[in-house]
Amino acid sequence: MKNLMFRFSGLAIVALIFAAKVEPLCFFFHYQPEVPASLRK
Amino acid sequence: MSYLGLSNKLAANLAEKHHLDEEKQVVLAFAIEVLVLNIANAILTLTIGWALGVFKGTAVCLLTIAAFRHNAGGGHSDSPWRCAAVTMIVFPLLAIAAHQVSTGQDFYLNILSAVSILIGFAFVWVFAPVDNPKAPILSPIRRRKLKIWALSIMGIITMLILSLRFIKWEMAPEIGMCLVLSLLWVSFNLTPWGHRLWFFIDTISIR
Numbered sequence: 524m525k526n527l528m529f530r531f532s533g534l535a536i537v538a539l540i541f542a543a544k545v546e547p548l549c550f551f552f553h554y555q556p557e558v559p560a561s562l563r564k
Numbered sequence: 565m566s567y568l569g570l571s572n573k574l575a576a577n578l579a580e581k582h583h584l585d586e587e588k589q590v591v592l593a594f595a596i597e598v599l600v601l602n603i604a605n606a607i608l609t610l611t612i613g614w615a616l617g618v619f620k621g622t623a624v625c626l627l628t629i630a631a632f633r634h635n636a637g638g639g640h641s642d643s644p645w646r647c648a649a650v651t652m653i654v655f656p657l658l659a660i661a662a663h664q665v666s667t668g669q670d671f672y673l674n675i676l677s678a679v680s681i682l683i684g685f686a687f688v689w690v691f692a693p694v695d696n697p698k699a700p701i702l703s704p705i706r707r708r709k710l711k712i713w714a715l716s717i718m719g720i721i722t723m724l725i726l727s728l729r730f731i732k733w734e735m736a737p738e739i740g741m742c743l744v745l746s747l748l749w750v751s752f753n754l755t756p757w758g759h760r761l762w763f764f765i766d767t768i769s770i771r
Contacts, residue, residue: 529581536578539595540588552605552633553753553762554647555640556567556597557698559590564703 568644571597601644605651613656620735621659621742628721628746629655635713636692637699638753639762646765658749662741673737677729680744681722683751688714691754721747 543562567575575593578584584592606626613622632638641647666673693710695701701710721743728740752758 532578533582536582536584536592539599540591543591543595543598552602552647552651553639553641554601554644555696555698556594556601556644558700559587559594561587562591562594563700564706 567593567597568600571600601648605648608648609652609655612652613659616656616660618656618659618663621662621738622656624739624742625655625658625662625746625749628743629750631717631721632714632747632750633753635710635717636688636750636754637694637696637701637710638750639694639758640696640698641762642766646768650765654749658745659742662745663738665745666737666741673741674729677725677740677744680747680751681725684718684721684747685715687751687754688718694754 543559571593574596575589578592579589609626610619610622613619641650665676688711692714693701693707701707725740725743725747728736728743752761
């Protein structure tokens with residue numbers, strides 16, 4: 524179970540970092556979290 | 565980088581488990597923040613829309629504004645809480661206004677549609693993409709791409725508004741007016757006046 528959760532969280536990390544790298548602009552609301560320097564383009 | 569406690573804690577926890585470096589942890593905190601805030605805002609806004617009997621209209625306004633803000637940018641609040649409050653008020657209000665306006669005469673609905681399309685194209689052409697110090701657009705190529713995307717979405721929304729003016733469907737006028745009013749709200753947010761409004765909202769103290 525722990526192994527499964529570890530793998531799932533790993534996949535979640537990959538997905539989140541990928542999504543942030545593809546498009547760092549805010550999606551649709553009126554607040555923009557500060558974009559990390561490495562993602563600015 | 566200042567993110568919510570939840571985003572920082574979750575990112576730190578995941579980074580520790582998976583031995584990520586500091587840079588990846590910051591990116592993770594940012595991604596979690598964007599995801600959590602957008603999902604929470606969408607759920608709360610749709611819930612209020614549903615409670616007020618304008619769920620479909622609120623959903624249409626959300627989708628229209630989502631399509632635009634992603635490429636065109638615009639005025640932003642400095643606080644996630646103020647953003648959430650304004651979003652929860654404005655989107656259902658746009659849907660209620662669209663419901664009321666859609667009962668008007670066709671002539672006036674056509675005029676309003678035409679005006680919103682003209683304003684939309686003009687403001688997107690002049691102002692988009694509007695960045696901010698927290699998310700600057702550094703590359704001129706990216707800036708040009710975002711402008712082309714914003715104009716393309718403007719074209720798609722124009723076709724949708726025009727189609728909804730001609731098809732025979734009882735919801736068509738209301739959905740069409742949701743698109744029209746959302747377009748006006750998004751266009752306003754691109755302008756210096758929109759930025760001034762957000763600056764004013766940010767000065768309101770919440771105790």
